[in-house]
Every structure is written in structure tokens, then in C-alpha cells.
Amino acid sequence: MKVYDVAVVGGGVVGCAIAWYLAHCSLDILLLEKQEDVCCGVSKANTGILHSRSYWTPGTLKGEVHLRSLSWFERAFRELGLSPLRCGALTLAFSREEARHLEVLKKRGAIAEAAILSPKEVLAIEPRVNPEIHAGYFDPETMVISPFALTIALAEGAALNGVEICCGKEVVAAEPSGRFLRIRCGDGTVYHARFLVNCAGASAVHLARNLGDSLPPLSFFRGQYFVLDRECQGFVRCVLYPVPTEKSKGILVAPTPEGNLLLGPNFEPTQGEDTATTRKGLLEVERGVQRLVPDVPLDRVITTFSGVRPTLPERDFLIAFSPSLPCVLHLAGIESPGLTACFGIAEYVGELLARRGLPLRERNDFRLRVPSRAFRECSLEERECLIREDPDWGKIVCRCEEVTLAEVKRALRANPPARTLDGLKRRVRVFAGRCQGSFCGMHLPRILENEGGIPVHGLRKSGPGSFYVLRRDEVAAYAEVR
Amino acid sequence: MPRSVDAEVVVIGGGPAGMAAALSAWEWGARRVFLLERNPHLGGILNQCIHPGFGLRLFGEELTGPEYAERYIEALEKTGVEVLTDTTVLEVGEDRRVVAVNREGVWIFHARTVVFAVGCRERTRGMIRLPGTRPAGIFTAGCAQYLVNIEGYLPGRRAVILGSGDIGLIMARRLTLEGVKVEAVVEIRPTLSGLLRNYVQCLLDFRIPLLLSHTVLEVLGKERVEGVVVGKVDEKGNPVGEKRLLPCDTLLLSVGLVPESELLKKSRIPLCPLSGGPFVDEDFACDVPGFFACGNVVGVFDLVDYVTESALRIGRRIGEAEGYTPPRFVLSPLEGVAALFPQRIRRGKDGFLYVRPKEGLKKARLSLIHNGREFHSVALPLCRPGEMIRLDLARVPWPEEKGEVQVVLRGEKHVDVL
Numbered sequence: 012m013k014v015y016d017v018a019v020v021g022g023g024v025v026g027c028a029i030a031w032y033l034a035h036c037s038l039d040i041l042l043l044e045k046q047e048d049v050c051c052g053v054s055k056a057n058t059g060i061l062h063s064r065s066y067w068t069p070g071t072l073k074g075e076v077h078l079r080s081l082s083w084f085e086r087a088f089r090e091l092g093l094s095p096l097r098c099g100a101l102t103l104a105f106s107r108e109e110a111r112h113l114e115v116l117k118k119r120g121a122i123a124e125a126a127i128l129s130p131k132e133v134l135a136i137e138p139r140v141n142p143e144i145h146a147g148y149f150d151p152e153t154m155v156i157s158p159f160a161l162t163i164a165l166a167e168g169a170a171l172n173g174v175e176i177c178c179g180k181e182v183v184a185a186e187p188s189g190r191f192l193r194i195r196c197g198d199g200t201v202y203h204a205r206f207l208v209n210c211a212g213a214s215a216v217h218l219a220r221n222l223g224d225s226l227p228p229l230s231f232f233r234g235q236y237f238v239l240d241r242e243c244q245g246f247v248r249c250v251l252y253p254v255p256t257e258k259s260k261g262i263l264v265a266p267t268p269e270g271n272l273l274l275g276p277n278f279e280p281t282q283g284e285d286t287a288t289t290r291k292g293l294l295e296v297e298r299g300v301q302r303l304v305p306d307v308p309l310d311r312v313i314t315t316f317s318g319v320r321p322t323l324p325e326r327d328f329l330i331a332f333s334p335s336l337p338c339v340l341h342l343a344g345i346e347s348p349g350l351t352a353c354f355g356i357a358e359y360v361g362e363l364l365a366r367r368g369l370p371l372r373e374r375n376d377f378r379l380r381v382p383s384r385a386f387r388e389c390s391l392e393e394r395e396c397l398i399r400e401d402p403d404w405g406k407i408v409c410r411c412e413e414v415t416l417a418e419v420k421r422a423l424r425a426n427p428p429a430r431t432l433d434g435l436k437r438r439v440r441v442f443a444g445r446c447q448g449s450f451c452g453m454h455l456p457r458i459l460e461n462e463g464g465i466p467v468h469g470l471r472k473s474g475p476g477s478f479y480v481l482r483r484d485e486v487a488a489y490a491e492v493r
Numbered sequence: 494m495p496r497s498v499d500a501e502v503v504v505i506g507g508g509p510a511g512m513a514a515a516l517s518a519w520e521w522g523a524r525r526v527f528l529l530e531r532n533p534h535l536g537g538i539l540n541q542c543i544h545p546g547f548g549l550r551l552f553g554e555e556l557t558g559p560e561y562a563e564r565y566i567e568a569l570e571k572t573g574v575e576v577l578t579d580t581t582v583l584e585v586g587e588d589r590r591v592v593a594v595n596r597e598g599v600w601i602f603h604a605r606t607v608v609f610a611v612g613c614r615e616r617t618r619g620m621i622r623l624p625g626t627r628p629a630g631i632f633t634a635g636c637a638q639y640l641v642n643i644e645g646y647l648p649g650r651r652a653v654i655l656g657s658g659d660i661g662l663i664m665a666r667r668l669t670l671e672g673v674k675v676e677a678v679v680e681i682r683p684t685l686s687g688l689l690r691n692y693v694q695c696l697l698d699f700r701i702p703l704l705l706s707h708t709v710l711e712v713l714g715k716e717r718v719e720g721v722v723v724g725k726v727d728e729k730g731n732p733v734g735e736k737r738l739l740p741c742d743t744l745l746l747s748v749g750l751v752p753e754s755e756l757l758k759k760s761r762i763p764l765c766p767l768s769g770g771p772f773v774d775e776d777f778a779c780d781v782p783g784f785f786a787c788g789n790v791v792g793v794f795d796l797v798d799y800v801t802e803s804a805l806r807i808g809r810r811i812g813e814a815e816g817y818t819p820p821r822f823v824l825s826p827l828e829g830v831a832a833l834f835p836q837r838i839r840r841g842k843d844g845f846l847y848v849r850p851k852e853g854l855k856k857a858r859l860s861l862i863h864n865g866r867e868f869h870s871v872a873l874p875l876c877r878p879g880e881m882i883r884l885d886l887a888r889v890p891w892p893e894e895k896g897e898v899q900v901v902l903r904g905e906k907h908v909d910v911l
Contacts, residue, residue, distance in 0.1 A: 394599050395494065
């Protein structure tokens with residue numbers, strides 16, 4: 012019987028970060044994810060901003076792990092082979108009262124190069140900003156990263172260092188069995204571990220209940236977004252924030268490392284994990300963004316989406332051991348800045364587990380993740396070399412994002428591998444360009460069958476019910492019933 | 494090192510436009526003509542259009558898409574045009590340096606003439622900002638057409654089609670023939686977007702309802718589409734309250750086509766904001782010397798016959814190897830016109846002007862105006878956005894003086910489909 016030292020439940024950014032962090036030590040780690048892939052829940056839909064010190068919340072756990080995380084950034088990016096967009100941010104004030112808040116941000120950040128700027132100075136940096144601004148606060152330390160790229164890099168980095176990642180495993184129960192926990196999944200699989208870390212995100216409270224604990228209820232807030240065409244790259248250079256409110260950081264404009272422009276989110280209560288977009292919500296985002304940059308090219312929208320933030324009543328993160336099972340650690344209410352704070356959360360969780368007896372001995376054979384090359388980022392000479400090595404680099408399967416067959420094949424064979432169209436999208440950006448898959452969606456099913464062993468009629472967009480196409484006989488049978 | 498190739502003509506795109514352009518360049522004497530196609534076969538979208546209706550104007554007979562394509566593939570085989578399939582063009586420089594890749598490596602063509610025949614793409618859900626969930630089962634009509642006709646799979650069991658463009662109408666019939674229940678074709682405008690003959694042959698004949706002045710307001714379903722909310726809209730396309738749920742597992746979008754002008758932008762070719770494609774003259778030369786564009790990248794044609802007809806004009810102009818002369822006339826739409834091309838006239842002795850009406854009109858009149866004077870007009874008993882007006886340029890008595898020509902389409906408003 013294999014006994015893991017830690018079973019991390021939930022393959023979002025927090026779960027993956029914890030698994031990756033613990034993988035630095037000589038431990039047997041298991042990561043259980045109920046969906047078909049990592050990064051399928053809360054982590055997949057947010058702005059991807061790595062908020063700087065100016066945005067930490069003093070006197071909260073959320074704030075503490077946020078600050079801890081910042082000191083991890085450079086090491087983590089190096090070990091994970093990630094390069095976030097180091098674009099900085101401008102917070103824009105539209106009244107004297109708002110301008111006063113900029114002082115608060117400046118004081119809180121205490122960043123040497125940060126400055127409060129006059130409208131003229133703001134416009135010199137970002138000429139498209141609404142000229143009616145009162146003042147702006149420039150913060151050079153804000154960065155943007157793709158939330159998929161980060162979460163998947165963490166998962167790959169963890170797997171590379173021995174973490175076992177099992178998808179399609181929903182934990183339904185865990186009970187003590189001798190010195191271990193016996194963890195049961197919905198499909199009947201059983202795992203044994205010394206510790207269980209509940210990082211189930213939107214389902215964290217539900218999972219806690221299954222384990223016999225009652226956590227405060229989560230409420231869900233939805234944020235809707237627009238994604239603009241990569242041709243809009245350079246429209247703005249920094250993240251543009253409005254002055255934050257008690258509720259949220261507001262509707263903002265963010266350039267992304269991939270070259271798109273992200274607009275949003277609004278902030279609205281919603282029922283559970285409802286990630287639909289609405290006409291009203293999108294209109295609200297449109298208005299909010301136009302306030303910051305009046306001539307934002309809204310005719311270049313390529314897609315819209317929404318994400319949810321699971322929040323606790325006190326609006327703070329909860330990271331605490333279970334009152335009933337001393338080897339179960341719950342994490343709940345990890346909303347913004349959860350992505351930014353993921354490394355700090357992992358370190359904090361590591362300390363809590365160590366205090367309960369988990370031996371954290373750093374290993375000396377930790378492997379760095381070498382990121383896969385993106386064809387679109389290579390020079391002509393590099394492309395020529397890649398094609399000579401493997402002709403599949405010369406076959407473009409997605410022309411909007413210039414993704415090659417070689418990249419698709421690599422994603423299908425990665426650990427954890429892409430098994431769905433969404434999984435492939437998050438790894439190599441097919442379906443993520445301006446045609447939104449109307450071209451690559453024609454050819455990918457055949458490629459996935461030939462190269463990934465996924466039969467065309469078994470291909471899914473995401474979860475079990477999300478079939479892509481049907482065989483003729485499946486439809487004929489239905490027509491007869493009708 | 495990338496391979497460097499000197500070329501007289503590089504044609505980008507091996508669909509009907511590119512094949513005709515390469516053919517005509519060869520026939521007018523150009524040599525070292527390269528035709529670059531990213532798919533494994535020539536023919537472009539024609540290969541997935543297995544329905545008949547192609548070639549009526551050009552050949553006087555009804556062909557399927559692949560049959561139509563075959564005629565040009567065969568004609569090309571008799572020439573020395575070098576066809577590179579499975580080859581994707583990544584960028585075109587202002588100096589007419591064309592960078593392409595295939596399984597052999599990176600190719601750099603130094604071309605005297607570049608012809609863009611890169612076609613168009615379908616508008617997507619994001620572009621029309623269709624709200625709701627984001628499940629599987631939402632396809633652009635052309636993507637679904639490929640999956641059905643080339644791959645042999647079906648997109649679902651019950652479909653709603655948003656938009657009455659031609660591909661949507663064709664797919665309504667195609668899916669019905671395959672046993673898929675097509676609940677309705679929903680069109681936001683008060684008029685049909687596609688060809689009238691497609692409405693009759695694809696919807697009426699199969700009793701598929703067409704809901705004009707309606708749109709899909711919301712997509713429902715978590716993993717797979719479970720239904721769409723369809724509602725009535727006013728003239729501006731805003732919902733007016735009346736709505737109902739149509740259960741379905743598939744939503745096809747046929748909500749318009751846009752020229753694939755991204756490559757042209759990189760080579761700084763001026764684009765027409767109305768058509769989305771480059772400005773061209775009657776020989777389909779762009780505003781920048783050495784560049785041509787033909788087919789649906791110029792603007793979206795409704796018949797492939799017109800695409801071929803227009804692309805075949807390119808060869809003579811290349812053959813004449815004339816220096817760049819500014820156009821005599823610049824056409825600009827003043828009223829009633831959704832798009833028109835060519836927008837420039839150099840000789841005005843032959844070729845055609847294609848005009849897409851903004852709305853349905855009866856007893857209409859298309860006028861060409863120069864210096865406030867109407868110098869040519871044609872009467873049109875009926876015109877619809879789904880069908881382009883084709884004006885023979887040889888019949889136009891062009892004024893002596895150069896300048897701007899305004900194009901006006903006026904008539905009585907006519908919203909009936911038939």
C-alpha cells in the first residue's frame with residue numbers, strides 16, 4: 012500500500028503551487044483534481060495580474076501571504092521557466108478624493124521607483140488615457156502573467172519532481188485509518204496519505220463538509236471580461252487600474268504577455284460557479300473601461316468570458332487545520348489576490364504542515380522546468396533549426412497564434428497531458444486567437460486522434476458531457492427515436 | 494539558413510482566387526510563378542462545398558465545389574506554376590519579401606509581384622458578443638461544414654443556426670439531410686443575408702423556419718449547449734422583450750465573413766474600412782505598387798464565379814508590367830452601400846464594379862456621381878444585401894476629368910424575403 016506524505020486536493024493555482032513547493036523536499040506528493048485537467052476552475056478565469064506591494068491588504072492573512080509571495084517571484088519564475096510581462100501599472104484618479112487614495116497606495120507600496128504623477132506625466136506614459144484624470148500613481152512592480160501558463164507550469168514543475176497528478180478524481184470522503192488518512196474518490200479509487208490539503212477552490216466548503224467540517228459559507232462574485240485581438244498590442248503599455256473600492260480592484264485594462272488586451276472585470280454576486288456572461292455585465296465592463304481609455308478598440312473583441320471568485324464573509328483567506336481531523340488542512344475563500352499569493356500560500360502551508368510533523372528536508376536534485384518553445388516567438392534562423400530537427404515544426408495548425416504540429420504533439424505528451432480541446436488551448440493557444448478555433452477546430456480532431464490517441468468521437472471540449480462531434484450513427488439513432 | 498528564392502510572382506492562397514490569379518499570370522507570360530497553399534490540397538473552401546451551384550455564370554453548368562476547383566487544378570497542371578502545398582505564409586514585407594514555412598524549412602521569396610488571395614474568415618461568437626455560457630457545441634457554419642463533409646462527423650443532434658448567410662443556409666439543408674433536426678435559422682436583420690435561391694432550396698424545401706428580426710440572446714448549458722434563448726429585436730438589433738427558449742445541443746454561427754487582412758497590414762497595404770480588405774482598382778492592384786489582392790480578401794463575394802472572374806484580371810496587368818500610375822477615379826459610397834470594390838478605377842474600359850446593398854430596396858437606382866453630376870445610373874427593380882450588384886465598367890461613360898466618384902443606391906425600402 013502506497014502512502015503519500017501529502018495529498019493535495021484541487022489542481023488550481025493554489026493546489027499546484029503547494030504541490031510544486033512541497034516537491035522541493037523529499038516527500039511523496041499526490042495531487043487530486045476532480046476535473047479532466049488542472050486549471051479548470053477559479054484559476055482559469057482572471058486577469059492574471061501579479062499585484063505589487065501597493066495592493067497588499069495590511070492586517071489580513073491575505074496580505075501576509077501576498078507579501079511572502081512577492082519575495083518568491085524571481086526564484087519561482089526561474090525554476091518554472093516563466094516570463095511574466097513586466098509592464099508596471101498606473102492607477103488613475105478622477106477626483107481629488109480619489110487622488111488622496113493614491114497616497115495610500117504609494118505609502119503602502121513603499122516602492123522606490125513608484126510615483127504620483129500629474130495628468131501630463133500620466134499622458135506622457137499612456138497617451139490614450141482619459142485626459143480628464145486628476146492624477147495617477149505609477150507602480151513599476153506590477154506584472155501580468157497568463158493564469159493558465161502559471162498553473163500549468165506549476166503542475167508540470169511538480170510532476171517533473173515526482174508529484175503524482177491524477178485528474179478525474181473527486182474526493183468524496185476521508186477517514187483516519189491507522190496513522191494515515193484513507194481518501195476515497197467518486198470513482199471508487201482509494202488513496203492513503205498522512206496529510207490532506209483541501210485546495211478545492213469553489214468546492215472547498217463542500218469538500219470540508221464531506222470530511223466532516225463546517226466552514227463558513229462561500230459567496231460567489233462573478234467578473235466578466237473582454238479579450239481584444241493581439242493586433243491591439245501596444246494600445247496601452249501598463250496595467251490601468253481605477254482607484255480600488257472596498258469591494259474590488261475595479262474594471263481595469265491589462266496588456267497580457269501573449270499580446271492581447273484584457274478588459275474587466277465587473278463585480279457582481281452570482282449563484283455558485285455560474286460563469287455565464289450577460290449583456291448587462293459586458294455593458295458595465297465597456298463603460299468602466301471607456302472611463303479609463305475612451306477610445307478603447309471595442310470592435311476588436313475576439314472573445315468574452317467570466318470568472319468567479321469564491322469569498323468568505325470576512326473577505327479574508329482561510330487557511331486552518333480541521334477541528335475534527337488534525338491532519339487535514341483547509342484553504343477557503345482564496346479570491347483575489349490568490350494568483351499573486353500562490354507562492355506565499357504554499358510556503359505558509361508548508362510551515363503549518365511542518366509544525367504538525369511533516370519533514371521538510373530540501374532535496375538537492377530538484378529539477379528546473381524547461382519551458383517548451385513557442386514557434387511564434389522564434390527568429391527565422393531558430394525556426395529553420397527547429398524544422399530541421401523535426402519537420403512537424405513546419406506544419407502550422409493554428410494560424411492566428413502560429414502554433415505548429417510539434418507544439419500540439421508536445422502538449423499531448425506533457426505531464427500532465429492535454430486531453431481536451433480546452434486543455435490544449437491553455438497549453439499552446441490553439442482556439443485562443445482571433446478565429447476562436449473556426450480554422451484549427453476543423454483540423455485538430457484528426458490530429459488529436461492520430462497523435463494523441465483520442466478518437467474524434469471521444470474528443471471533448473472540457474468535462475465528460477462536452478462532446479465535440481458525433482458519429483453519423485449516433486445521430487441516426489436519435490432521429491429514429493424522435 | 495532559410496532558403497531564398499527569386500520569384501516573379503508569389504500568389505498566397507490556393508483557393509479559387511489564387512488559382513485563377515496564378516493561372517492568369519502564367520498565361521500573360523510571367524514565369525517563376527509560385528502558388529503557396531497552407532492546406533495539403535489546392536481548392537480552398539471549395540473542397541468542403543459539396544453542394545452544386547458553382548460555375549453557372551462562368552461555365553453555364555452547375556458544378557459542385559470540388560468539381561469547380563478541379564477545373565483550375567487541371568489547368569494549373571498544364572502550366573509551369575510551382576505549387577507548394579502544406580506551406581504557410583507568416584509575413585510579407587513592404588519590400589515584397591514573403592516568408593513561409595513548411596516541413597522542409599523556412600522559405601524567403603523575393604517577389605516582384607505579390608498576390609494576396611488569402612480569403613476571408615467567419616465572424617465568431619466573440620465578435621458578436623453573444624452572452625451566456627461557453628459550452629461545447631458552438632461552431633461557425635464553415636467549421637461545421639468541414640467536419641461534416643470532409644471528416645464525416647456531425648456537430649450534434651438538434652441545431653439552431655444564427656445568421657442567414659449562405660453557409661448557414663447550406664448547412665441547414667446539409668444537417669437536415671443527415672438526420673440532424675434544425676430548429677430554426679435566426680436572423681437579426683429584417684432581410685435574408687444569403688442568396689434567395691439558397692433560401693428557397695435550403696429552407697423552404699425542407700420546412701426549416703426562418704425567424705427574421707430575431708436573434709440569440711443567450712447560450713445555455715454547462716458542458717454542451719442545452720438551448721438558446723431567442724428573442725425579437727428592433728431595427729437596431731436591440732431586444733424588444735419577446736423571447737423564448739429553443740432547446741438544442743448545437744449552435745451554428747453564420748453571422749458574416751471578414752477578409753483575412755492581417756498579412757496585408759504587416760506589409761502596410763491601405764485597407765478600406767468598409768470592406769475590411771485592401772483598396773483595389775479594376776485589375777485588383779492594391780494602392781502599393783507590386784501588390785495585388787483578389788477574391789474574398791478584397792471583400793466578400795457571393796459567387797465563386799465572380800471571384801475567378803476578378804482574379805483572372807490580374808495576369809494582364811502583371812504582363813503589361815506597367816509602372817504605377819495613380820488611379821483616374823476613386824469610388825466612395827455615399828448612401829445605401831454596405832461595401833463596394835474595386836474602389837479605384839484606372840482605365841474604366843473593362844472589368845466590373847461589385848456593390849453590396851446595405852438594405853433591401855425595390856425600384857432602386859444605382860448612381861455614379863462626379864462633381865455633383867450623375868453621369869451614369871442603372872435601374873434595379875429589387876436589391877437585397879444578400880446579392881451583390883455587378884456593374885459592367887465598359888458601359889460606364891467615364892467623365893474626362895479625374896477625381897472622386899460617389900456611389901449612391903436609393904430606392905423604396907423593401908423588407909420581404911421574397
